[in-house]
Amino acid sequence: MAGRDLRTLFGSNDRSIAAGEVFTNRQAQWRAVTAGLAEHLRYVGGPGFDVEDLEAPRRNVLVFHGVGGIGKSTLSRTIEASLTGGERRPAQWASPFHPVERTLPVRIDLARAAGMDFERVVLTIRLAIASLGRPMPAFDLALRRYWEQNHPGESIEEHLRRGGLLSRFSSAAALPDQMQSALADVAQALLLPGTVGTALGQGVGVLVTALRERRRSVRALAGCSRLADLLEAEPDVEALSFYPHLLAWDLAQLPPDKRVVPVILLDTFEDTGDRTHRDVERLLQRVVWLMPNAFFVVTGRNRLQWAEPSLEGQLDWTGPDAWPGLAPDTPSTRPGGADGAGGQILIGDFSPEDCEDYLARRLRHGGQPLIEAPIRRTIAERSHGLPLHLDLSVMRYLELRRRGRQPRVTDFDHAFPALITRTLGDLTTGERHVLRSVSLLSSFSVPLATRAAGMPQDAPALRLAERPFIRQSDSGVWPFHVHDLIRDAIRHADDSSDDRWSPRDWQRAAHRAFDALGAEWREDRRGDRAVLVGCLRQGLLLARDFGLGLDWLGDAAFRYVDDSIWEPLTLPAPGGGGTEGLRTAADALVETLGAIARRQHEHRERTAARLSAVLGSGLLPENLVELAAYYLAKAQRDLGLTDSSRRGMRRVAEADGRLASSARRGLAHLSRLSGDFPAAVEAAGRLGWEGRHHRVLGDVWWVQGDMDRATAAYRAGRDEAEEHGAAGERAMVQAHLAFAAAFTDPVQAGAELDLAQVLLAPLSLRSSEMTARIGVLVRDAGADADLPRRAAVLRTEIDVSGIAYAAAKLQLALCFHHAVLDAPEDLAPALARLRDLTHGDYAYYVEIAHHMAGLPLPEGAVRARWIDGEERTRERWRELVLARRRRLRVG
Missing domain, CATH: 1.10.8 (Helicase, Ruva Protein; domain 3)
Known part of the structure; x- marks a missing residue:
């Protein structure tokens, strides 16, 4: 349109x-209207419908709510135009499957700027119905009595002309004549002089008596059981709010071929009042309830709360039994209602x-x-x-x-300041304060919002959470977030409101929000990983953007790395990217954690460069230096820079800080890399759980060819990790367990590999994923002729990651495959490549490959310090190959 x-x-x-x-x-919203209207038409046309039934639940209202500026009024106008005539319907909208001739649309803008009061609402509905060309006797009689009382000396026609309603409705001029006709008929039936209007005092009394006695003279009105009561009531606005019942009754008396369903569109509903002052809302709710044969489409910023029992006493009909379609937990059954509940649909972006x-x-x-x-x-x-x-x-x-x-x-x-004006316009002072506070957060809960705002009670946050620009999601730690554009506008646009915040106000708010996040994390008794990461993400950004001290972030950072899960923190780098933007301790910590988490997805050279730059900046507090130093040493070890890694690990271990046990484990690993296995076993005995001693022992035993002791150590490590609730360690050890088991029993290994895949799936542990995938190749060694091609694919991924030891381990698995097949022509080049990959570290892999194939070691080969001696180690590895051959022959 x-x-x-x-x-x-x-x-x-x-x-x-x-x-x-x-x-x-807005096709989805149009489908919701047409489906709801079709359902309503079936209901009012059914044999059980009674327009005077005041106890039946009401399903005659559809609500579209959404943030200011989302297009609710445009939608309301377009629905009215589409129901008025098909030629005015947007091309995208399908034709309704019911004839529009059976509907009578009328749109009423309730905005304060439109000057719409309740009396004008009632007159607008009646003027729209005047197009039917028939009097509405029960309603017109009551309206005439109300008019004479409240507008003495002013005709309805003159009032409509001055108010502009005559120009809006082409049939409006007929209303006075229709009313006069109905009243004249009643006066004639009761043998009154003139009309009831000119003999109001005497005429109404006679009419009420006749109605109560059900006289044949007023048979046309006698069926309206509540007309007499309304005529006897004081004709004020309170009584006027019940007159729509009479209008609904009059409409129901029309011949079946003349009946229509009014579609009354109430726009800008939020301007009818607030959640404390509901006087106008109560009057409008009566119109909806008392006209069950009309269909109402309400558009406004907020959901209707009529289905909430807590409003009993403020409104006449409340609760889910009265308004089943408006209940918050009612699933939407209407097309286009996926974003809403029942008859309440959120207008989407x-x-x-x-x-x-x-x-x-x-x-x-x-x-x-x-x-x-x-x-x-x-x-x-x-x-x-x-x-x-x-x-x-x-x-x-x-x-x-x-x-x-x-x-x-x-x-x-x-960022447009007008967005702030439109958003804050109908909020209370408390709600505005909470909104500005939570705009500092990417997501929040009601308790977190209250604490961040420094409020003494939850009420403002509870009210704010119901606003349409507050989006809700069940997938995150906290259920609410501010609409992205509005959040950005509040944070960055020039705010000219009377209660705008100064830079100092924003700084104080940032401190409150930061402290609130810290309290949220410390008070999480379950130790929920998602809570930790959520607090860390939001706290780091606040500390960085507002120059705050690190405070609780240091403890949270160590807790983040402790379990080796590595959820991405997805924090934008300072200054648009790179370490050149490091200015504060918060910048340095953001970069440190970002590098540690991203190392699972980046080449280790990139990780080492980022962490070296952080340490070179000197910005990290002393208690966090070991964090960057330890993970730099790990990256150097993965890159094959053994000497640099050993120096870094020794420095962290000697500092005896939080990562000292991990650094001692790193030194034990470095002893293993160099082939000094007795030293690695001795170091493992001093590590304990903090140093992951069982994993260190498993890593030593499998290279000895002693898979039983290796799997036993890994299994003990997995159980210990499970006892401590360390999901990352459990998955890591399970991957190593599956790899070791793959050498001895492919069937058992299949189950272990499946479990490893399950445990690794929700995590981000790239090196452990590589170990498990190499384990799959070991399991299939000798049985799959396509194994070298599969190994080549995996080698490419390993090269991208920069994990040097994984490439050597993959090549060892390939040598095992060729040894099982007794294929010396394939084994020779595989051994040559293995030598190229293991200069210095992992040189013992070459020894193992020769043991597998029963080949003598070349002259001058570097020999490892084996636990049980070289000969016993050679026997174990050779027996693994021979056992696999026997299994394949039997199979």
């Missing part, structure tokens, strides 16, 4: 610009495609989009799908052209 956008039209002198009002998408379509059609020049494609894409991306941002960007585009220069892409990296 395209109309004239007058505001844009008057924003430029260039008459060649076509400024069109654009309607985009535009998709990126819809945003660009809107911008392309909004301003046109010579039949082509005026706004260039790169600018359209930038605006669409910045808008996060909010139509108000698109509209403001269009006006900015015209303003820049008016200043005499061509707009550029950089002109639209812009």
